[in-house]
Amino acid sequence: MPLTTWLIIIGAIIVFLAIIGVLLGTQYRKVGPNEALIIAGGRKRTITLPDGTKKKVGYRYKLGGGTFVWPFIEKVYVLPLEVITLYIKTPEVLTHGGIPILAEASAQVKIDSTDLAIRLAAEQFLGTGKEGIRDVAMNVLEGKVREVIGTMTVEEIYRGRQEFSKRVAQAAKEDFARMGLVLLSFSLKDISDTQGYIDALSKPVIAAAKRDAAIAQAETEKEAIIKSSQARKEAEVARLQSEALIAKAQWENEAKKAESQTFVNQKKAQADFSYELERTRVTQEIKKEEAKVKQIEKEEAIKIEELEIKRKEKELEANVLKPADARKYQIQAEAEAEEIRLMAEGKGKAEAMKLEAQVKADEIRLRGLAEAEAMLKKAQAWERYNEAAVLESFIKILPELAKAIAEPLSKVDKIVIIGGDKGLGTNQITGQVTQILAQMPEVVKALTGADLGKFLRDKLGSAAAEAETGKASAEKKPEKK
Structure with missing residues (x-):
């Protein structure tokens, strides 16, 4: 086989083994010491029960x-083995004497660690968790508490709480054992009733205790009085x-006391004198030391005061004098600068006002010269004017004067004219204008002394005479031919 094929086979084997290792690793399940791991499935196993039977x-x-x-x-399941705390509070339950009471208690239960208990708990609580165990245990214990309350009186429960707890634990033990549970502890916390029975139960005991205490106190006081009377008699x-013996002893003692008193007085006088001398000496020493201390305190106070004065001088110099000097120099410099500025501004303003005054003076002088020259020329012209020229000037402005008089009429939008005995109203308007113009010669004569009417008559009369003379001359010339 080629090398490549071998490598592929080896790689496949390694991968397969790795997969198997991972699967095996994930299938290893672990639990803590407070848990039990229940593994269901696989082959069946034979177990031996406590009674010897096999299953x-x-x-x-x-x-x-x-x-x-x-x-x-x-398949894997986890069964919790930790302690579960129960808080039990019953409703009103009748006791053996028929008194309804309420009870509060607490208990701790868990699944027992024995082989049988784990198997019983696995069969009954597997999959329900702690809450399922708590609910079942709570119901069982609450029922057992009611059961035990029904068998005891209120006094027995109140005075024998340990006995009550033992009875409840004993009553629940068998039921818990059948479920694989064990009751670790049970304690009755409190009992109460809504009828006031427990309070009433304690009142006779309290009253009897007070009574017994009062009787015992009275007996004690009686015995004390009797014994004290006998003791007073004796x-x-x-x-x-003893007084008789004392009187005798006193009489004998007085003599001895009188003898010894003189000696005692002598010694006492010596001791008092010595004490006074020593006290005077010690007082003088103390006063000397106090004077030294006061002197030292005064010297230290003077030093401190000198240091304080120096500090205040430096503080005054730093906070007042130096800032004051600086402010003084600043004010002086600002004043000098302001003085220079004001002098410069005043000098400039003076020069400007001087130039302005010269310009205005020149202007006034030139204007005065021009007005004087104009007045002179006007005076010279008026001197050359004769009466005829003046009157001619007045005549030239008559049209303007008539225009000015009639101008207000041009600004009237509407005129309502009502006729009268003297003719039409329009004649009166034009007549008033004519009358105003006719008064002008009298005004001119009153103001200037020139008779405008006489001037016009003379002017018009000379013109008529010249015309007549010319006409006569023209008539005479044809006759000479």
């Missing part, structure tokens, strides 16, 4: 660890006896 089952289990599961033949006898 064939189609599954096997592995408690913790791992095992190989044949593919396509076996004490009084003993007191009188």
Whole structure:
């Protein structure tokens, strides 16, 4: 066979082995110590029950660890073995004495680790998980709690909680064993009732305890009074006896005291004098030390005050003087600059005003010269005017004057004329204009003294005379021929 064929065969074998290895690796199932691995399928196995009977089952289990599961033949299930906590709260249940009470308890259950318990639990709880186990265990325990409450009185339950818990555990043990479960612990947390029976039950006990305490206290006080009276009697006898002895002893003692008192007073006076001397000396020493301390404190205070003064001087110099000097120099510089600026502006304005004044003066002078020259020429012209020229000037402006007088009539949109005795209204309008113009010679005569009417009569009269003379001359010439 060629080499290529061998290589292909070897590669195929390697791939096949790798696939088998992967499949075998995926079929190795593992669980923790709190779980049981149930492997169903494959050949049947014979097991021996606790009573000695044998039974064939189609599954096997592995408690913790791992095992190989044949593919396509076996199927794997996981059975939880951890502790499950139950909280039980019953409704009102009648006790043995017919009193309805409510009970609260807690319990811990799990699947037992024995071979039989695991097989029983696998047959009953496989696939339901922890919740299925909790529900079944809760129902069983709640029923057993009610059952035990019905067999005990309230007093027995209240005073014997451990006994109650033992009875519940004993009652549930058999049912749990048939399901592969085990009750690890059970505790009655509280009992209560809605009728106030438990409170009423405790009141007589409390009252009896108070009564017994009061009686015991009264008996104790009675015995104490009797014993104290006897003790006072004995004490009084003993007191009188002792007083007699004491009086005798005092009389004897007074003499000794009088003798010793003198000696004591002497020693006491010496001691007091010595004490006063020592106290005076110590006081003087203390005052000296206090004076030294005060002197040192004053010196330290002076040093601190000097340092504070220097600090304030530096602070004043840094915060006030230097900024003030800087501000002073700044203000001086700004004032000098402002002064220079104002001087320059004033000088410039003065030059400008001077030039402007010169220009205005020249302008006024030239305008005055021109007006004077014009007035002079006008005066010279008026001097050459005679009365005839002046009157002729007035005559030339008469048409303009008539136009100005009649101009307001041109701006009237509508005129309503009503006739009267003196003729048509239109004649009155034109007559008023004529009257105004006829008054002009009188106005001119009043203002200037020139008689415009006389001038016109003279002018027109000389013209008529010349015309007559010319006509006569023309008539005489044919007669000479």
